[in-house]
Amino acid sequence: MSKSNKKIQSPQSDSMDDTDGDIDYGSDEGGSDEEGDFDEDEDIEIEIEGEETDGIYDDTDLNRSKNSDFTSLSAEDLINSQQEQVIHCHEVLGVPLGIAGALLRAYAWDKEKLFLDFFDNRDKVIKKANVNLNDYVFHKGDAKKEMTCPVCYDDYNGGLMLSLSCKHFLCRRCMKDYLEVEIKDGPACLHAKCPYPKCNVLVDETLVKDIVDKKHYSTYSKFIARSFVDDNPRIKWCPAPDCGRAVYCPEGITDTVTCTCSCKFCFQCGKESHVPCSCSELVKWLKKEKDESETATWLTANTKDCPKCNRSIEKNGGCNHMTCSLCKYEFCWVCMEDWKDHSSGTGGYYKCNRYKPEELAGRTKETDRETARRELQKYMHYFKRYANHDKSQKLEKQLREKAQDKMKELTQINKYSSWVDVEYIQKAVQTLIDCRGSLKYTYVYGYYLDEGQEKNLFEYLQEDLERVTERLSEILESTPVEQFDRDEIIATTRSAATRLQHLLEGSSNGLVVERK
Amino acid sequence: MSSLPRRIFKETQKLITEPPPGISATPHEDNLRHFKVIITGPATSPYENGIFNLELFLPDNYPMVPPKVRFLTKIYHPNIDRLGRICLDILKDKWSPALQIRTVLLSIQALLSSPNPDDPLANDVAEHWKKDENGAIAKAREWTQTHAK
Ligand SMILES: [Zn+2]
Ligand SMILES: [Zn+2]
Ligand SMILES: [Zn+2]
Ligand SMILES: [Zn+2]
Ligand SMILES: [Zn+2]
Ligand SMILES: [Zn+2]
Numbered sequence: 213m214s215k216s217n218k219k220i221q222s223p224q225s226d227s228m229d230d231t232d233g234d235i236d237y238g239s240d241e242g243g244s245d246e247e248g249d250f251d252e253d254e255d256i257e258i259e260i261e262g263e264e265t266d267g268i269y270d271d272t273d274l275n276r277s278k279n280s281d282f283t284s285l286s287a288e289d290l291i292n293s294q295q296e297q298v299i300h301c302h303e304v305l306g307v308p309l310g311i312a313g314a315l316l317r318a319y320a321w322d323k324e325k326l327f328l329d330f331f332d333n334r335d336k337v338i339k340k341a342n343v344n345l346n347d348y349v350f351h352k353g354d355a356k357k358e359m360t361c362p363v364c365y366d367d368y369n370g371g372l373m374l375s376l377s378c379k380h381f382l383c384r385r386c387m388k389d390y391l392e393v394e395i396k397d398g399p400a401c402l403h404a405k406c407p408y409p410k411c412n413v414l415v416d417e418t419l420v421k422d423i424v425d426k427k428h429y430s431t432y433s434k435f436i437a438r439s440f441v442d443d444n445p446r447i448k449w450c451p452a453p454d455c456g457r458a459v460y461c462p463e464g465i466t467d468t469v470t471c472t473c474s475c476k477f478c479f480q481c482g483k484e485s486h487v488p489c490s491c492s493e494l495v496k497w498l499k500k501e502k503d504e505s506e507t508a509t510w511l512t513a514n515t516k517d518c519p520k521c522n523r524s525i526e527k528n529g530g531c532n533h534m535t536c537s538l539c540k541y542e543f544c545w546v547c548m549e550d551w552k553d554h555s556s557g558t559g560g561y562y563k564c565n566r567y568k569p570e571e572l573a574g575r576t577k578e579t580d581r582e583t584a585r586r587e588l589q590k591y592m593h594y595f596k597r598y599a600n601h602d603k604s605q606k607l608e609k610q611l612r613e614k615a616q617d618k619m620k621e622l623t624q625i626n627k628y629s630s631w632v633d634v635e636y637i638q639k640a641v642q643t644l645i646d647c648r649g650s651l652k653y654t655y656v657y658g659y660y661l662d663e664g665q666e667k668n669l670f671e672y673l674q675e676d677l678e679r680v681t682e683r684l685s686e687i688l689e690s691t692p693v694e695q696f697d698r699d700e701i702i703a704t705t706r707s708a709a710t711r712l713q714h715l716l717e718g719s720s721n722g723l724v725v726e727r728k
Numbered sequence: 729m730s731s732l733p734r735r736i737f738k739e740t741q742k743l744i745t746e747p748p749p750g751i752s753a754t755p756h757e758d759n760l761r762h763f764k765v766i767i768t769g770p771a772t773s774p775y776e777n778g779i780f781n782l783e784l785f786l787p788d789n790y791p792m793v794p795p796k797v798r799f800l801t802k803i804y805h806p807n808i809d810r811l812g813r814i815c816l817d818i819l820k821d822k823w824s825p826a827l828q829i830r831t832v833l834l835s836i837q838a839l840l841s842s843p844n845p846d847d848p849l850a851n852d853v854a855e856h857w858k859k860d861e862n863g864a865i866a867k868a869r870e871w872t873q874t875h876a877k
Contacts, residue, residue, distance in 0.1 A: 362826045363735065363791055363825045363826060364733065364734065364735050365734055365735040365738045365739075366734055366735075380826075382826075386825065389789075389792050390792055390825055393789060393792040393793065407824055407825050407826060408824060408826050409818075409822070409824040409826055409827055410824075
């Protein structure tokens with residue numbers, strides 16, 4: 213099988229041909245021209261629109277990760293790709309479509325593993341997925357007999373009654389009502405079973421399509437698309453609010469990816485891009501931030517993320533026994549550990565003594581207090597700078613929209629300049645946002661970096677980048693557009709991008725080599 | 729509200745003409761989806777001889793969703809809380825539209841015979857049950873005599 217994929221989309225190239233300059237980052241249009249094609253047998257050439265102007269940034273374009281490729285998928289792409297996967301599986305394995313879907317879901321959409329296992333031991337795979345290969349259609353009752361539907365208690369000709377392979381008959385209307393209520397209930401409808409008590413026969417997707425109305429089937433399809441992302445380690449939702457797209461990364465091992473909406477995020481933890489600091493450092497940092505600012509309210513917060521799948525779970529009763537609505541993991545609200553490890557020995561159902569808060573107030577000795585104060589000072593030093601860059605980044609993100617206006621204005625001022633001539637502004641803004649984002653996290657990285665030669669060098673690079681970033685920010689924010697110096701902006705942009713690259717490369721490869 | 733589905737009509741009729749032993753369920757005159765239920769405490773349980781009042785309501789999309797049931801009489805039971813809410817799987821995720829009011833009420837009766845402190849709703853009661861079963865049973869019996877008359 214040949215190596216797959218992919219067409220790389222960067223926000224810059226996306227808007228190049230959008231000559232009226234009116235870019236709606238929130239719409240699905242950006243994604244609709246992408247294929248979202250996962251077909252492993254097909255090679256899609258790397259295609260970057262506007263190649264000629266891209267040249268000047270070739271070595272510094274941070275949208276393109278060197279190690280791995282990724283594709284941004286709109287909601288529509290997701291449904292299409294998901295269906296393509298199902299069809300491919302249906303063709304290769306020779307199983308009905310609905311069963312192909314159930315098999316893929318049982319394998320967390322790992323098609324290769326499914327194929328290998330299926331050809332190795334077909335029966336085991338089928339058993340694991342709880343499907344019945346030979347019996348997946350609705351059965352009709354005996355048309356010569358009268359039957360009573362056990363749900364509505366009405367009498368019907370047997371030919372109008374339906375059942376799954378278990379032959380538990382229901383009238384068509386009740387089967388429809390049953391499935392529609394299941395769908396209204398949420399994503400668990402993907403595992404809907406025969407409506408008879410204790411019967412475990414799975415309702416096949418094709419049966420759902422056959423019997424429920426269009427509106428409900430579309431909801432059902434959305435749940436399938438969601439499971440396609442939620443269960444699939446190679447696809448992650450874009451964390452930008454209201455985006456709704458997901459990013460596919462075939463290797464599954466990369467750090468920063470860029471969604472069509474221009475949001476950059478970490479493929480490992482799903483949070484906004486946080487290079488150069490690592491996911492675990494970020495987790496530690498964010499926890500610290502929380503502890504410092506709201507130690508008291510933290511424990512009583514009403515939502516927590518499921519420790520297994522990260523779905524946000526709301527606590528709506530007194531009991532600490534939580535069950536995740538998505539992955540069904542059962543855990544303890546207080547200590548976030550497996551519920552299986554709990555009994556009356558750990559304090560019962562309302563209290564849990566597995567959780568032992570680190571008592572800061574417990575320090576009494578003078579030396580300890582001094583250490584604590586010094587630690588806090590160090591933290592505040594880094595936190596202030598982190599928070600500052602965060603604030604600036606939020607403001608500069610608004611520049612992105614303003615940049616469009618500025619570019620439009622410039623093309624109107626000078627009749628001879630085309631969109632390509634002013635495109636440098638957009639690059640400058642994007643570089644500014646990227647630098648700002650990374651600067652923010654350099655303070656997290658720096659906080660956890662041990663004192664020494666390496667730290668000194670890192671801080672030197674950080675300072676250097678900070679200086680150029682502030683310069684770029686100043687030019688873009690306070691110069692009137694008609695006074696824009698194209699050469700200066702291009703030079704500053706390039707300088708900032710190069711410094712950012714040095715810093716990121718340095719922090720990932722070690723800062724031992726001297727800078728040129 | 730739409731007219732009463734045939735199923736509810738039939739279930740009601742059968743509950744009145746052939747009531748399960750120790751159980752009675754009668755619909756309110758003004759709302760035929762709202763039932764007044766009386767369960768007699770099962771023999772050899774701490775609830776023996778008790779008369780327990782419950783209310784049962786059939787939501788609009790019954791039987792696709794389970795009926796809503798709660799105890800009106802105070803009861804000391806690890807699976808029933810102070811508000812009379814009942815922890816019973818068929819009233820939640822194990823509900824099936826092929827079950828009936830009758831099966832629900834029989835299950836509640838069975839729950840009185842065999843409390844399950846490992847799946848508690850009333851945690852303090854469950855703890856009591858686990859630590860000192862005899863003491864808890866005595867208290868349940870006492871409550872039955874005081875409240876379930
Ligand atoms: Zn029916
Ligand atoms: Zn069945
Ligand atoms: Zn996005
Ligand atoms: Zn991460
Ligand atoms: Zn979960
Ligand atoms: Zn716990």
